[in-house]
Amino acid sequence: MNAPAPKISFVSLGCPKALVDSERIITQLRAQGYQLTREHDGADLVIVNTCGFLDSAKAESLEAIGEAMAENGRVIVTGCMGAEPGPIMDQFPDVLAITGPQAYESVISAVNEASPPAHEPFLDLVPPQGVKLTPRHYAYLKISEGCNNRCSFCIIPKLRGDLVSRPAGEVLREAEKLVKAGVKELLVISQDTSAYGVDVKYAPSRWREGEVRTRFLDLARELGTLGAWVRLHYVYPYPHVDAVIPLMAEGRILPYLDIPFQHASPKVLKAMKRPGNQAKTLDRIRAWREICPDLAIRSTFIVGFPGETEEDFEFLLDWLEEAELERVGCFKYEAVAGAPANAIDGAVTEEVKEERWRRFMAAQQEISARLLQRRVGRTIDVMIDEVGPSVATGRSVWDAPEIDGAVYVAADPGLAPGEIVKVRVERADEYDLHGVRL
Numbered sequence: 001m002n003a004p005a006p007k008i009s010f011v012s013l014g015c016p017k018a019l020v021d022s023e024r025i026i027t028q029l030r031a032q033g034y035q036l037t038r039e040h041d042g043a044d045l046v047i048v049n050t051c052g053f054l055d056s057a058k059a060e061s062l063e064a065i066g067e068a069m070a071e072n073g074r075v076i077v078t079g080c081m082g083a084e085p086g087p088i089m090d091q092f093p094d095v096l097a098i099t100g101p102q103a104y105e106s107v108i109s110a111v112n113e114a115s116p117p118a119h120e121p122f123l124d125l126v127p128p129q130g131v132k133l134t135p136r137h138y139a140y141l142k143i144s145e146g147c148n149n150r151c152s153f154c155i156i157p158k159l160r161g162d163l164v165s166r167p168a169g170e171v172l173r174e175a176e177k178l179v180k181a182g183v184k185e186l187l188v189i190s191q192d193t194s195a196y197g198v199d200v201k202y203a204p205s206r207w208r209e210g211e212v213r214t215r216f217l218d219l220a221r222e223l224g225t226l227g228a229w230v231r232l233h234y235v236y237p238y239p240h241v242d243a244v245i246p247l248m249a250e251g252r253i254l255p256y257l258d259i260p261f262q263h264a265s266p267k268v269l270k271a272m273k274r275p276g277n278q279a280k281t282l283d284r285i286r287a288w289r290e291i292c293p294d295l296a297i298r299s300t301f302i303v304g305f306p307g308e309t310e311e312d313f314e315f316l317l318d319w320l321e322e323a324e325l326e327r328v329g330c331f332k333y334e335a336v337a338g339a340p341a342n343a344i345d346g347a348v349t350e351e352v353k354e355e356r357w358r359r360f361m362a363a364q365q366e367i368s369a370r371l372l373q374r375r376v377g378r379t380i381d382v383m384i385d386e387v388g389p390s391v392a393t394g395r396s397v398w399d400a401p402e403i404d405g406a407v408y409v410a411a412d413p414g415l416a417p418g419e420i421v422k423v424r425v426e427r428a429d430e431y432d433l434h435g436v437r438l
């Protein structure tokens with residue numbers, strides 16, 4: 001008789017990019033016959049995919065490792081924190097192995113060594129689209145690894161290296177498989193989506209009967225032919241981004257751009273070493289909205305960056321008022337160990353950071369409420385995410401899962417997750433819409 005398949009408990013922390021790494025590791029493990037379990041207790045081992053972006057994320061990762069050690073004791077650590085294993089080894093010298101981000105092969109070998117796979121892996125079939133940790137109707141599509149930028153607050157290039165783009169044909173085949181398996185929305189992610197293909201000089205690769213170039217516009221255009229919603233994340237306002245806006249206006253990809261602006265004051269942006277010509281950003285946003293009036297822009301900002309004065313902060317608030325971004329997140333600056341920004345003079349006190357954060361959030365709340373009021377009375381497409389007894393929760397084309405607002409739809413017996421329905425918007429609050437299915 002064959003030995004039972006070893007059971008793995010998996011903890012996935014961090015951003016969508018880390019989630020995609022987790023999916024790839026799990027897909028390979030399932031292909032080798034491993035079983036997944038939700039409980040650490042009783043598993044043959046635990047894998048913790050860590051996030052090392054901020055000190056708070058590192059603390060959360062160490063806590064997760066601690067829990068896994070206490071509940072199981074056989075733990076493999078991977079992900080961003082694994083790039084610098086010192087703090088993990090100091091606290092948990094008995095972990096079985098530590099591997100860095102995207103080191104899929106090393107994780108798999110460590111698992112194989114610690115708990116060899118069952119003998120007949122072909123009995124444990126993996127769905128062709130791989131194992132997804134997201135709900136069945138949407139999936140993240142990672143188009144590249146690493147980043148060529150050197151933003152002063154970020155250590156991702158140090159952890160993940162320079163940009164390495166996946167060939168466009170390979171990305172498109174993965175996207176096609178996902179759509180065939182029932183995925184209705186593809187969320188394109190990377191560290192810098194607009195830089196896609198720069199590293200390979202936009203080399204062509206095989207796709208269907210011909211070829212496709214590894215280039216932002218070409219990839220977006222081809223993804224738009226697959227019959228799913230296509231949402232672009234982590235785009236910078238480079239001039240060539242202008243070319244995808246007509247695809248949005250024509251309805252081929254979603255009228256949505258996630259652009260992490262981080263600040264607006266030229267002085268702070270310079271200290272942050274952010275990519276993109278910020279001086280012309282407002283003009284660029286205006287021009288995009290002329291071509292695609294329904295465009296929604298989501299962004300994130302950092303307040304309290306070293307050297308940020310009250311004047312810089314007020315510049316940011318004025319800019320926000322003028323830019324009228326639909327969806328905005330804001331973080332208080334946190335010093336990340338190893339980031340060059342730590343050496344910049346003029347640290348902002350925690351009290352001032354908190355005060356600026358509150359002012360920022362209050363200003364954006366008003367903008368968001370005002371913009372959402374404009375949607376009242378319109379009939380919009382809504383992707384249903386969850387169906388409850390009295391209300392279903394969904395998203396419009398302007399809302400990404402997890403990070404943006406929601407559309408609440410009065411219960412209707414026909415609604416199911418993944419379905420796209422027409423909804424008449426009846427009211428709006430600060431962040432969400434409420435409506436009825438037509």
Ligand code: SF4
Pocket residue numbers: 147148149150151154155156157191192
């Ligand atoms: S664009 Fe900047 S913040 Fe984003 S990963 Fe690259 S260096 Fe980090």
